[in-house]
Amino acid sequence: MQAHSGKSKLQFLPSGSTLHKVSALLTLILLIAAFSFTSPAFLSVNNGLTVLLQTSVIGLLAIGMTMVIITGGIDLSVGSVLALSGVVAGLTIKAGIPVIPAMILGVFAGAFCGFVNGLVITRLRITPFVATLGMMMIARGIALQLTGATPISRLGDTFATLGNGSFYRVVEMQANGFPKVIFPGIPYPAVLLLVIAVLGAFLLKRRQIGRHIFSVGSNEEAARLSGVDVVRTKIWAYTASGALAGLAGMVLMSRLVTVQPNEGVMYELDAIAASVIGGASLMGGIGSISGSMIGAFIIGVLRNGLNMAGTSAFIQQIIIGIVVIGAVYIDQIRNQR
Template sequence: MVEFFAQLRARGASFRLSKGAFHRISAILTVLILIVIFSVASPAFSSTNNAMTILLQTSVIGMLGIGLTLVIITGGIDLSVGSVLALAGTVTGLVIKAGVPVLPAMFIGVAVGALCGLINGFVVTKMRITPFVATLGMMMMARGVALELTGAAPVSRLGESFSILGQGRLFRIVGEGPHGLPSVVFPGIPYPAILLLLVALSVAYLLRRRATGRHIYATGSNEEAARLAGVKVDRTKIIAYTLSGALAGLAGIVLMSRLGTAQPNEGVMYELDAIAAAVIGGASLMGGVGTIGGTIIGAFIIGILRNGLNMAGVSSFIQQIIIGFVVIVAVYIDQMRNRR
C-alpha cells in the first residue's frame, strides 16, 4: 500500500509539473485576456466596484465548483447541487422564521445539504446506481421538497442579521464627498469572497495533505487498484458526495443571504456552471485529475464572461451559448490530453 501511494504521488507530481501546470497557466492567461478584452470594450469593467461585484457573483459558483471537483476526481458527477442549494437556503429561511437564531439556522442549512450529499453517496455506493441517475433523482427531489415546503413562494422578512453574510463587506471605506454627502472610497471585499477563500484553502489542504485527499485521487485514478491497496472506496466516495452537498448548502445560504429572502426557485442550472468551472479549471471527467486552484480559476472565467457580456449588452441566451461552447472546448482539450 505504501508503494502504491508513493507511485501515485510520483505520477501526480510529474503530471502537475507538465500537463497540469500548463493547463493552469493557460487558464490564467485566459482570465487575463478576458479582462483586457472587456476592459477595452467597457471602461467601467475595470473599475474597483465591478471587480468586487465579480468576486461576489463568483463566490457561489466557486463553492459549488469546489464540491463538484471532489466528486469529479472520484470519477463521479453531482447534478443535484443547484437544487440542494435551493433546499438548504429555503430550510434556513423557514427555521429562522420559526424563531431559531440566524447562526444555528445556517448550520442546519449546511447539515441539510450534507444529508442530501450523504444520500447521494449511499445510493451510488451501496445501491450501485450510476452517479448521473442518482444525483439526477436527488436534483428533482430536493427541488420538489423546497417548493412543497414554501408553496413555491419566497420566504421573506428574515431580518437584517440574515443578510450580513451575503451583503457585508470587509475594509469598506466611506469618505465625505461633494456637499458633505458620503462617498464610497473603497467598496470593501465581500464576505462571500472571503468565505470562498477559506473554503478553497481548507479543501485544498484536505486534498494535498490528508489521507482522505490521497484516497480521493486514488479512487478516481484506478478504483480497483485503490481497493486492492486497502482504500475504503465506498467510504471515500460517500465523503466526497457529502462534502459536495455541504458546500452546496453553504452556497445556498450565501446566495439567499445576498438576496435577503429564501427563494425555492433559485439555483436552476447552477450545477452546469459549477461543472463548467471544474472542467475549465482542469478537472477530468474521467476521474483522478483536478485541483481546487484550477476550479477557482474556472469559476472566475465564467464569472468574468457573464459580467463582461452583461456590460456589453449581450442577452442571457447568447451567454449560455458562449459558455456552453467554452465547456465543449474544455472537455475536448481534456480528452486530447488523456489520449496523449
C-alpha cells in the same frame, strides 16, 4: 539505457493537468484584457468586487464538484440542494431560531443530501449521473412543497450580513449629511470562498482523504486492493459537495435577503464547467481546487463582461456552452495522450 534516458527526460515535462491550468489562467488574463478594452468601467474597483460576489457562489459549488469529479463521479443536484438549504434556513428563522444556528442547519441539510447521494451511489450501485439527477428533482420538489413555491421574506438584517457585508468598508460623511462610500470593502463571500478554497486544497494535497480521493478516481479497483475504503471516500466527497452547496445557498439567499425556492437552476452546470475548464478530468483522478477557482473566475468574468457589453443572457449561455465543449475536448486529447 535509452529507455531510462527517455524516462528521465519525461520527468522534466510539465503534466497535462499543469498545462491545462496554465492555459486556463492565460485565458482568464486574455478575457480581462479584452473586456477592459470594450468597456472602460470593467477594471473599476466596484466592478471587480461585483465579479468577486458573482463568482463566490459558483466557486463554492465548484470546490465540492471538483472533489466529486476527481473520484470519477458527477453531482447534478447541487443547484437544487442550494435552494433546499436556503429554504430550510429560512423556515427555521421564521420558526424563531436565531440566524446563525439556522444557517448552520441549512448547511447540514445540504450535507445530508450529499450523504444520501453517496449512499445511493455506493450501496445501491446506481450511477452518479442517475442518482444525483434523482436528488436534483427530489430536493427541488421538497423546496417548492415546503414553501408553496413562494419566496420567504422578512428574515431580518442579520440574515443579509453574510451576503452583503464587507471588510474594510470606508464611508465618509459629506457636508450635506449624506454618507459617501470611498471604498465598498472586500465582500464577506469573497473571503469565505478564499478560506474554503485554501481548506479544500489542503485536504486534497496534504491529508489522507485527499490521497484517497485521487486514488479512487485514478483506479478504483487498485485503490480497493491497496486498502482504501472506497465507499467511505465516495460518501465523504458527495457529503462535502452537498455541504458546500448548502453554504453557497446561505451566501446566495443572504445576498438576495430573501429565500427563493426556484434559485440555483442550472448552477450545477456552471460548477461542472468551472471544474472542467480548470483542468478536472471527467474520467476521474485529475483536478485541483486552484484550477477550479480559475475556471469559476473565467465564467464570472465572461458573464460580467458580456453583460457590460449588452449581450443577451441567451447568447451568454451559448458562449459558455461552447467554452465547456472546448474544455472537455482538450480533456479528451489529454487522456488519449
